[in-house]
Amino acid sequence: MRLPYISAFFCLLAPAAVAGGFETGPQGARILGLGGAATALAYHPAAAYYNPGALGMRDSLTRISVGGMALARRTSFLSTDTQRKTYQDLTPVASGYLFASHYFGKGITGGLSVTTPFGYTTKWPTSWEGRSVVQESSLYTVQVQPTVAVAISENFSVGAGAMLTHGSVRQLRALGQYDAFDADAEYEGSANGAGFNVGLYGRSSEDLSFGISYRSGVRLKVTDGTATFRNVPAADASRFTNSQNVATDIYLPGTLSVGLANQITPKLNVLFDFTLTNWTKTDSATFRFANNQAARSSQPRRYEDAMAFKIGGEYQLDAKTALRLGVLYDESPVRDEYVAPDLPDGNKLAASLGVSFAMADKLNLDLAYQFGALSNRKARANQSQDQVSNIAGTYRTFVHTAAVGLSYSF
Amino acid sequence: MWLLPALGLNACVPDQTEPTPSAAQLNLTRYVAVGDAYSAGFSNGGLTTQSQLYSYPNLLAVQFSLAQPGIAFAQPLVTGEAGTGYLKLKEIGVNGLPVTERVPAARTTIRAKYTAQNSCGTTDTTYVYSRAAGVDLPNNLAIPGFRLTQLTTPGLGLEANAAAGSPFNSYFERLLPANDSRPYIQAVSENKATFFTAMVGLEDLLPYALKGGECIQRPTSTSNNLILSNLTVLLDALTANNRPGAIATLPELGALPYFQLGTGQRVLESVRASSGNAQAVLYIVSSLTNEARPIDNSDIVLPAALSAVGKEVSFTNADGSVETLRYGLDPRVPLARAEVLDATEVGRVTPFIKQFNATLKTLTDPVQGKYKIALVDINQLFLNVSGTGGVQGGVNINGVEYSGDPIRGNFFSLDLYSLTPRGNGLVANEFLRQINSYYRANLPLLDVNQLPTTSLPR
Numbered sequence: 001m002r003l004p005y006i007s008a009f010f011c012l013l014a015p016a017a018v019a020g021g022f023e024t025g026p027q028g029a030r031i032l033g034l035g036g037a038a039t040a041l042a043y044h045p046a047a048a049y050y051n052p053g054a055l056g057m058r059d060s061l062t063r064i065s066v067g068g069m070a071l072a073r074r075t076s077f078l079s080t081d082t083q084r085k086t087y088q089d090l091t092p093v094a095s096g097y098l099f100a101s102h103y104f105g106k107g108i109t110g111g112l113s114v115t116t117p118f119g120y121t122t123k124w125p126t127s128w129e130g131r132s133v134v135q136e137s138s139l140y141t142v143q144v145q146p147t148v149a150v151a152i153s154e155n156f157s158v159g160a161g162a163m164l165t166h167g168s169v170r171q172l173r174a175l176g177q178y179d180a181f182d183a184d185a186e187y188e189g190s191a192n193g194a195g196f197n198v199g200l201y202g203r204s205s206e207d208l209s210f211g212i213s214y215r216s217g218v219r220l221k222v223t224d225g226t227a228t229f230r231n232v233p234a235a236d237a238s239r240f241t242n243s244q245n246v247a248t249d250i251y252l253p254g255t256l257s258v259g260l261a262n263q264i265t266p267k268l269n270v271l272f273d274f275t276l277t278n279w280t281k282t283d284s285a286t287f288r289f290a291n292n293q294a295a296r297s298s299q300p301r302r303y304e305d306a307m308a309f310k311i312g313g314e315y316q317l318d319a320k321t322a323l324r325l326g327v328l329y330d331e332s333p334v335r336d337e338y339v340a341p342d343l344p345d346g347n348k349l350a351a352s353l354g355v356s357f358a359m360a361d362k363l364n365l366d367l368a369y370q371f372g373a374l375s376n377r378k379a380r381a382n383q384s385q386d387q388v389s390n391i392a393g394t395y396r397t398f399v400h401t402a403a404v405g406l407s408y409s410f
Numbered sequence: 411m412w413l414l415p416a417l418g419l420n421a422c423v424p425d426q427t428e429p430t431p432s433a434a435q436l437n438l439t440r441y442v443a444v445g446d447a448y449s450a451g452f453s454n455g456g457l458t459t460q461s462q463l464y465s466y467p468n469l470l471a472v473q474f475s476l477a478q479p480g481i482a483f484a485q486p487l488v489t490g491e492a493g494t495g496y497l498k499l500k501e502i503g504v505n506g507l508p509v510t511e512r513v514p515a516a517r518t519t520i521r522a523k524y525t526a527q528n529s530c531g532t533t534d535t536t537y538v539y540s541r542a543a544g545v546d547l548p549n550n551l552a553i554p555g556f557r558l559t560q561l562t563t564p565g566l567g568l569e570a571n572a573a574a575g576s577p578f579n580s581y582f583e584r585l586l587p588a589n590d591s592r593p594y595i596q597a598v599s600e601n602k603a604t605f606f607t608a609m610v611g612l613e614d615l616l617p618y619a620l621k622g623g624e625c626i627q628r629p630t631s632t633s634n635n636l637i638l639s640n641l642t643v644l645l646d647a648l649t650a651n652n653r654p655g656a657i658a659t660l661p662e663l664g665a666l667p668y669f670q671l672g673t674g675q676r677v678l679e680s681v682r683a684s685s686g687n688a689q690a691v692l693y694i695v696s697s698l699t700n701e702a703r704p705i706d707n708s709d710i711v712l713p714a715a716l717s718a719v720g721k722e723v724s725f726t727n728a729d730g731s732v733e734t735l736r737y738g739l740d741p742r743v744p745l746a747r748a749e750v751l752d753a754t755e756v757g758r759v760t761p762f763i764k765q766f767n768a769t770l771k772t773l774t775d776p777v778q779g780k781y782k783i784a785l786v787d788i789n790q791l792f793l794n795v796s797g798t799g800g801v802q803g804g805v806n807i808n809g810v811e812y813s814g815d816p817i818r819g820n821f822f823s824l825d826l827y828s829l830t831p832r833g834n835g836l837v838a839n840e841f842l843r844q845i846n847s848y849y850r851a852n853l854p855l856l857d858v859n860q861l862p863t864t865s866l867p868r
Contacts, residue, residue, distance in 0.1 A: 078426040081839070081855035085428050129857045132809030176810035176859045177818065235502060236818075371422075381808070384794060389809035396424040 033354015035326020039259025067405020
């Protein structure tokens, strides 16, 4: 099969599409190939992230897995009022991952995960109708997580990790005033936060295992964000003064995952995950000023908790090649009333393909690609609520994720 | 990232189909707009080519042509860069009001000028402008100063009437050939429209209110009855042969910044704050008794007087002694009659606008109304934008706030009652919404934020 047809094939698979809030999706090339079903996956260093408990299975090998990922969300918008269609600019987000695990003996395993679990980049064309609602919006996070796991028995282990998170956020909107097309407001900020994750893993038989994992929410409190206003006419400059003290909160939600893995044949492993994400604490994206400014920015979000189901299968074709297939259904936390152009989210149905080649004795090359389609979302705007900006229309979004990585075990 | 192009990213773009604009059964080939200053594109206290191009009828015609390409919409464009003259923002005053200066019309634009004594004994000047070039009777028949009471008056566009002090409208004159005494209603009937919009009646009342009720004929029950009966005469002509169209309600005075910025309570509070005297009383001259009386919240101080309130003035007493008083804060120096539209004068305008709007609703009722045309509630749009009676106004259009704020509200132009291009855009969108829903058409709305915030020539 020629490569261009593969993504077209996925398009047919997913006639309606969606993905969860501002999560980036599965972390790591192997996990991406499995559609993100990894809570009950042992003997892989990504367990540090997905379930620290699964890290604790006395693994004689030291494992390192490293790679790069690219995520591209593509959205089209059809305006209710002008009936014009606008495509979001294509802005692939590059990210990477690093997982490592090492068994120290006495049932204790250490692990490290470096991931980018949350993030998005939205960029609308400059002439877009909703440019005064949002022109560009982005979030980027990096999470470093040292992890320890303990094997309590042959078939049962627990683990915990500390999540050290750095996040940065940016929002750009046109002021839509003064006949100055380029008068705009930009808010930026970054902050650090910490959380934890815990997990347990068990095997009830040779071929059936389960895992439960909890990742806490992390609040990033930005206190020294900046607000920059450009091209405001001199007469009104005092209404829009640049600030270095913009405050905002970014709440990265906690998740509870339950997973099962079934080694159906020696060559075929099937994994199933159910995840509940605590989005309700994500109330709004608000940039606050020390003094009340004309151009404060607030986007209500009022997310609701969301579920995700993931199924992945891994088939060992031969000694050197493993194939993976995954399907994911991810409920959107965005309610109908709050569908907005900064992150026009919808329920996501995604399918992924992955493959691993043994390049050398201990070295694997992992490749994976996922195509996700989000359900169409219809946004309404209430013009009488003059403090709340939105634009009425329909969003349709496709999400492409690709990963390439190397795994080394010795 | 190299992987993405390899996988043929463009093989599946999240496409959506744009609906096809449709006018349903409407024939929009000759759209005619009837109205006054609001429909003529009057903005910043004057008419310029630029402001006419942003008149809501012209904006509507552009949207109509999306459904029926090739529609021509002729407007009686004024000549000269400054048009009939207009207001330009000089600075923002201390009270937040625009301080403007008038850019005069070019000499070539003014053909003649006539003066006449008014009821106050001062003179009013009437300018006659150069004739509109091109076709006889343009699509945009709206003329600033149009009065329903003059709908059937012959010779309204006859220059001789300007000299004689008879009913005359110079904006109508310039649409007609010389020595043409056709009444306005005839110009409407002869226009062979296939579709019409109308927004009429406000300028029967607005000049009286803008002048504080002085030096101008006051509305009476006779003139009001004539307005209402001429409304049906006009609608009969417009809807002849079941011609489709839309008519707008009239904005109440309270929705216009000109009358909103100086409500009695608001002025009193600001003068008490600025003079540091919480007991200060503001005096106006009653239009009933012609004597000074304390201001009431139903009285409206006009914008031109707002900056004078509380200023020091010298007053000579009967015994010849001179005192320094604060203007308006002493019964001896009350605000002049022309500076205030007092409660009695408001009562001659506001209740009738409400009555007019109620009449329009009855006449156009979809079930029992006499006229089967769309009703566009422009009054509600104005109220939503600027608020009234202590209700905070403001609408958010795709992230841009529109309000009654005279400088930054985007809706009202510098004369504080006519509209900016964006204001015209919102009016056009309201028309489009109602036309779409009444005639089951699918005409796209305008992206109003793309329009300029002011219609100054450039």
